[in-house]
Amino acid sequence: MDGRAIVITSGKGGVGKTTVTANLGSVLAQSGSKVCLMDADIGLRNLDVVLGLENRIVYHLVDVIAGRCRLKQALIRDKRNENLYLLPASQSDDKNAVAPEQMRQLCQDLKKEHDYILIDCPAGIEQGFRNAVAGASQAVIVTTPEVSAIRDADRIIGLLHAQQLDTQLIINRLNPELVRRGDMLDQQDVIDILAIELLGIVPEDQGIVISTNKGNPAAFSEEYEASQAFWRIGRRIRGEIVPIPNYSDNGNLWSRIGKKLSDTFRRRAS
């Protein structure tokens, strides 16, 4: 087997890297691919709790690299899907416990056994970022439609292009109502600014909070709007052509015209 190693990164913290990693992993595994989710945020691990696997950790990534256990011993099989594995981060070491060359080797070993390795990258552009990117052959940037997140995403894109990595973008937590009102950057605005290929859009969805509370990624249940978005993105990663919904189409323009007209008439009438 010769898998693909994809790093999920953002620059800014709190934009949803770990949520995206967990959900895309569960989608790809449910589609029949063998998937390893790697938590590369050494010292601040989180992917385990988002997946609800925090009680099963015995060994972790740093143990594997230090030779304290075999790779197979550190991999945790998901309780919902047998194709899905987690390689947790260490909670006690710091980022300097690992070197880029070791990460490259680890990804090589994982590629032999998995179709996809999704690497959950720490925030920032320092050592942890360099480690997480070292073994990846492509990158997915996660941003929210906000100035601070986009600015940091731009910085990361510049760094990744310098490394010749194939790079795509996910816009996370887009609020269609705010977009319609002109109070949130829409997908075209973000693409204009970042000049990068769009992989998908995940609308803001309270279901993400609920499913994270339960440690059960939204993509394992069909009831959430966000999980449908993750399914579309998963299919695109697998090479299918799936249209990206437009959250700022002309239908919205017409509804705004209607609102403006009714506002005007109401003002005249009073």
Next chain:
Amino acid sequence: MNAFADIIRKWLGKGGDDADSKDIAKDRLRLVLVHDRSMLPPETLDALRAELVEVVSRYFEVDRATLSMDVQRTRESWALMVNLPLRRARSAL
């Protein structure tokens, strides 16, 4: 069609204090990214701007305030995009 849509959007504006907040966000981001991408401090960029205007002014009549700069990225390279509307050529004077 797009021009028409733009006119409609302007008309739709937000009553009194016009611009959509997302347009303000977009403009602010563009400016910040010119600094980030060029890795030049603001005063150096201002100097570049002044010198560009000075050089172009030798050949054309221009309005300094209309100059806009943008650093654009493609997959392979970076490009400094300068937009400076011309009034007319000096030689026509």
